[in-house]
Amino acid sequence: MKEFERSRLVAGAGELWRLGTTARFLEAVGDGSLPEEAFHRWLVQDYLFVEGFARFVALTAARTSRPAQGLVIGGLAALDAELGWFVEKARERGLDLGVEPHPVCRRYVDFLIASGYSQPQEVLLAVLFGVEVAYTVAWGRLEPAGPYAEFIERWTAPDFVAYVVELMQIAEAHPHPEQQPAFDEVMRHERDFWRMTWEG
Amino acid sequence: MKEFERSRLVAGAGELWRLGTTARFLEAVGDGSLPEEAFHRWLVQDYLFVEGFARFVALTAARTSRPAQGLVIGGLAALDAELGWFVEKARERGLDLGVEPHPVCRRYVDFLIASGYSQPQEVLLAVLFGVEVAYTVAWGRLEPAGPYAEFIERWTAPDFVAYVVELMQIAEAHPHPEQQPAFDEVMRHERDFWRMTWEG
Amino acid sequence: MKEFERSRLVAGAGELWRLGTTARFLEAVGDGSLPEEAFHRWLVQDYLFVEGFARFVALTAARTSRPAQGLVIGGLAALDAELGWFVEKARERGLDLGVEPHPVCRRYVDFLIASGYSQPQEVLLAVLFGVEVAYTVAWGRLEPAGPYAEFIERWTAPDFVAYVVELMQIAEAHPHPEQQPAFDEVMRHERDFWRMTWEG
Amino acid sequence: MKEFERSRLVAGAGELWRLGTTARFLEAVGDGSLPEEAFHRWLVQDYLFVEGFARFVALTAARTSRPAQGLVIGGLAALDAELGWFVEKARERGLDLGVEPHPVCRRYVDFLIASGYSQPQEVLLAVLFGVEVAYTVAWGRLEPAGPYAEFIERWTAPDFVAYVVELMQIAEAHPHPEQQPAFDEVMRHERDFWRMTWEG
Numbered sequence: 001m002k003e004f005e006r007s008r009l010v011a012g013a014g015e016l017w018r019l020g021t022t023a024r025f026l027e028a029v030g031d032g033s034l035p036e037e038a039f040h041r042w043l044v045q046d047y048l049f050v051e052g053f054a055r056f057v058a059l060t061a062a063r064t065s066r067p068a069q070g071l072v073i074g075g076l077a078a079l080d081a082e083l084g085w086f087v088e089k090a091r092e093r094g095l096d097l098g099v100e101p102h103p104v105c106r107r108y109v110d111f112l113i114a115s116g117y118s119q120p121q122e123v124l125l126a127v128l129f130g131v132e133v134a135y136t137v138a139w140g141r142l143e144p145a146g147p148y149a150e151f152i153e154r155w156t157a158p159d160f161v162a163y164v165v166e167l168m169q170i171a172e173a174h175p176h177p178e179q180q181p182a183f184d185e186v187m188r189h190e191r192d193f194w195r196m197t198w199e200g
Numbered sequence: 201m202k203e204f205e206r207s208r209l210v211a212g213a214g215e216l217w218r219l220g221t222t223a224r225f226l227e228a229v230g231d232g233s234l235p236e237e238a239f240h241r242w243l244v245q246d247y248l249f250v251e252g253f254a255r256f257v258a259l260t261a262a263r264t265s266r267p268a269q270g271l272v273i274g275g276l277a278a279l280d281a282e283l284g285w286f287v288e289k290a291r292e293r294g295l296d297l298g299v300e301p302h303p304v305c306r307r308y309v310d311f312l313i314a315s316g317y318s319q320p321q322e323v324l325l326a327v328l329f330g331v332e333v334a335y336t337v338a339w340g341r342l343e344p345a346g347p348y349a350e351f352i353e354r355w356t357a358p359d360f361v362a363y364v365v366e367l368m369q370i371a372e373a374h375p376h377p378e379q380q381p382a383f384d385e386v387m388r389h390e391r392d393f394w395r396m397t398w399e400g
Numbered sequence: 401m402k403e404f405e406r407s408r409l410v411a412g413a414g415e416l417w418r419l420g421t422t423a424r425f426l427e428a429v430g431d432g433s434l435p436e437e438a439f440h441r442w443l444v445q446d447y448l449f450v451e452g453f454a455r456f457v458a459l460t461a462a463r464t465s466r467p468a469q470g471l472v473i474g475g476l477a478a479l480d481a482e483l484g485w486f487v488e489k490a491r492e493r494g495l496d497l498g499v500e501p502h503p504v505c506r507r508y509v510d511f512l513i514a515s516g517y518s519q520p521q522e523v524l525l526a527v528l529f530g531v532e533v534a535y536t537v538a539w540g541r542l543e544p545a546g547p548y549a550e551f552i553e554r555w556t557a558p559d560f561v562a563y564v565v566e567l568m569q570i571a572e573a574h575p576h577p578e579q580q581p582a583f584d585e586v587m588r589h590e591r592d593f594w595r596m597t598w599e600g
Numbered sequence: 601m602k603e604f605e606r607s608r609l610v611a612g613a614g615e616l617w618r619l620g621t622t623a624r625f626l627e628a629v630g631d632g633s634l635p636e637e638a639f640h641r642w643l644v645q646d647y648l649f650v651e652g653f654a655r656f657v658a659l660t661a662a663r664t665s666r667p668a669q670g671l672v673i674g675g676l677a678a679l680d681a682e683l684g685w686f687v688e689k690a691r692e693r694g695l696d697l698g699v700e701p702h703p704v705c706r707r708y709v710d711f712l713i714a715s716g717y718s719q720p721q722e723v724l725l726a727v728l729f730g731v732e733v734a735y736t737v738a739w740g741r742l743e744p745a746g747p748y749a750e751f752i753e754r755w756t757a758p759d760f761v762a763y764v765v766e767l768m769q770i771a772e773a774h775p776h777p778e779q780q781p782a783f784d785e786v787m788r789h790e791r792d793f794w795r796m797t798w799e800g
Contacts, residue, residue, distance in 0.1 A: 073254075114710040
């Protein structure tokens with residue numbers, strides 16, 4: 001997406017940016033070859049991830065100054081709705097969301113919660129931007145068509161992209177030496193998460 | 201308000217409940233004798249309080265399980281809007297919100313932030329209920345008329361009361377031995393805050 | 401004490417420094433007129449304060465870089481021993497330590513815990529220095545004689561003073577705009593705490 | 601070690617206990633076949649781990665009631681000394697401790713820090729016991745001889761074992777449904793850490 005081409009944090013991540021936003025799983029969504037089992041694994045683990053991610057975003061709201069705080073609270077309310085949407089999508093497919101998180105999911109959430117309590121707000125905003133921009137760009141490489149069109153559309157909707165642009169602007173307007181390492185770590189976790197959705 | 205007559209926490213607070221929800225300040229709002237200076241002090245200090253309270257509510261959102269978490273996030277989004285509304289009310293009156301919090305305000309917020317990081321979710325919900333129920337009942341004793349009608353209406357609106365009822369139900373459905381002491385402490389801080397608005 | 405005459409934070413606190421380190425209670429210790437009831441109140445409330453203070457120091461240890469962290473951990477181990485010593489002093493006098501903290505004590509601890517979770521390490525070190533320097537200087541104005549000689553000696557012992565000097569050096573070598581306001585707030589709480597020991 | 605045969609948490613971990621306390625790395629220490637490169641990797645990464653672990657133990661000290669708190673503070677002071685000892689051992693071998701933590705090390709520390717801020721004290725004590733008992737039992741399977749005798753002796757010293765026994769007793773005297781899952785997660789991280797020391 002052109003919106004993020006000028007991002008300092010995206011550029012600084014180098015090869016990790018590509019690794020965190022491309023995946024066999026997504027290619028298979030695009031060419032229609034995705035095994036149903038992989039999609040179900042993604043759906044359940046992504047729900048469990050968003051549960052933890054929402055806690056991180058709430059911590060960020062607790063630790064951020066205004067006006068950034070208002071933007072973060074808006075994002076948190078959207079995640080709250082998203083959790084309900086995941087429950088509905090899982091019910092439609094008869095999937096059980098009460099399972100254990102995969103170790104890869106758990107470690108991503110551990111990273112977010114540990115950061116949420118101990119990093120300064122500049123870093124929290126860079127992490128939040130990282131998680132959201134990775135998702136919108138990763139899904140945004142696909143045409144919103146086929147059996148998963150609803151999912152592709154969700155993370156490429158203009159409102160969501162506009163929110164991620166605002167996060168980028170706020171995070172990058174408040175530089176901090178720990179922003180890039182934290183953003184890079186998000187990309188490593190995104191890479192590992194996508195691999196897990198494909199490989200189990 | 202009848203809605204809260206059966207509240208276990210309200211009943212358990214005894215005399216502190218009355219002290220936390222009645223005030224010379226409010227009587228003076230009701231009989232039209234409130235000095236403008238006291239109203240301005242309240243407006244500025246309440247804004248500063250809500251800034252800290254919003255951080256507490258965000259911490260509660262970070263540390264609460266679903267479905268309570270969804271309710272708390274809704275409350276946080278309302279507080280975010282309320283902060284904007286306070287800014288507007290202050291601007292209409294030419295008041296500066298960039299002042300130091302009064303020691304009484306600061307200690308209330310310290311209590312909330314310390315609790316937010318260290319108490320279990322059952323206690324966080326009791327504190328959140330305490331802050332909100334004190335406000336809706338204190339303002340609810342007044343007729344929504346006169347120069348401050350907008351303020352009285354804000355904290356007695358049916359949607360707000362319904363939210364506070366839901367908080368009561370969730371908090372009281374999950375009892376914990378530290379709930380009552382924490383709720384009582386909220387009432388002590390409410391009492392002190394109202395005194396400060398009157399006395400300076 | 402000469403050691404702290406060059407402290408930037410002490411000088412910056414102005415009149416609050418004097419208010420936080422002098423007290424009717426201490427004068428009465430010095431001239432032998434202290435009511436036993438006041439001494440007992442101090443002993444019990446100071447124990448309850450140190451319980452909360454130790455949690456703050458542990459949070460500081462969790463959030464501080466080396467080498468400051470080592471100094472803080474040493475201070476924490478000393479506080480752990482001090483809690484045992486308080487228990488012994490209370491037992492000798494037949495005092496019950498299982499009482500409620502006084503509101504003034506509780507609010508001081510709330511300030512410390514809220515700071516411990518949310519302030520950056522530079523500010524945590526300034527707060528830790530503030531609490532310790534206030535104690536060593538306040539007691540250090542007295543001759544170590546009379547019925548309370550053991551107490552005076554405790555907070556004026558050369559090892560303790562050397563520890564406080566190290567805290568000053570580390571805190572003041574890492575300036576931060578929030579250090580002075582936090583140090584000043586410590587002095588306000590010290591002032592209030594001493595008044596409470598005298599007035600009840 | 602016989603001391604831990606009756607541990608409820610050790611027994612409950614089942615196969616994970618064996619996986620977390622045995623390793624190719626340790627076998628190679630025992631039979632003298634350890635590549636120097638692997639030992640150096642262990643030494644550096646274990647130092648970086650202990651840096652993070654010390655933060656976790658400080659958080660546990662901040663969030664634990666007495667008398668457990670005193671035991672934890674004693675353990676923290678020992679870790680502080682251990683960090684100095686690691687620096688010395690690294691200097692003797694010309695190793696640079698200022699490197700990046702390995703992802704496996706980082707994720708273990710993320711788990712500890714996330715737990716330290718968000719788990720109740722019963723779970724914190726179970727995690728602390730897990731980390732320490734894994735180390736004393738893993739090293740305790742080796743004869744304290746050969747070039748690494750100093751390392752084997754360190755984690756099998758009677759004082760250290762006695763400390764770990766006390767942690768077991770306190771943790772297991774305060775059961776909580778989240779203790780076993782957290783203890784098991786420690787074992788998974790121990791297993792992964794040992795693998796990393798061998799495989800790089």
